[in-house]
Amino acid sequence: MTRRVFRYVPFTIEQDQTAETEYEARCVSGDESECGAQSGTHSGPRPVEEWQRKHTQETGHRRYRRNFGDYAAMRPPAEPGSLLGADRGMA
Numbered sequence: 001m002t003r004r005v006f007r008y009v010p011f012t013i014e015q016d017q018t019a020e021t022e023y024e025a026r027c028v029s030g031d032e033s034e035c036g037a038q039s040g041t042h043s044g045p046r047p048v049e050e051w052q053r054k055h056t057q058e059t060g061h062r063r064y065r066r067n068f069g070d071y072a073a074m075r076p077p078a079e080p081g082s083l084l085g086a087d088r089g090m091a
Contacts, residue, residue: 009076016071023048023068029061037061 020043027035037059039051052064 012075012077013072014075016073019071021068021070023066025052025064025066027055027059027061027063028065029059029063035059035061 022041022043023045024041025039025048027037029035037055039048039055042048048066056062
């Protein structure tokens with residue numbers, strides 16, 4: 001039997017600022033089935049909202065499923081003294 005030791009490391013979850021966020025919407029209006037029209041994916045909410053307004057004007061549909069996507073990064077804590085070089089005797 002292999003023995004393992006697990007340590008608790010207090011990682012921080014942060015939004016990855018190097019990746020673009022994604023916004024999109026899908027029309028879910030309809031009595032028996034959803035319309036299904038989609039806005040496409042955009043890097044900001046404004047084009048999606050404009051698409052919703054236009055789709056509502058053209059069809060009268062008023063119900064949408066909106067999706068927001070981003071990337072998250074797990075950041076380990078900094079080791080004590082590592083920023084000052086204390087862990088290498090350079091304090």
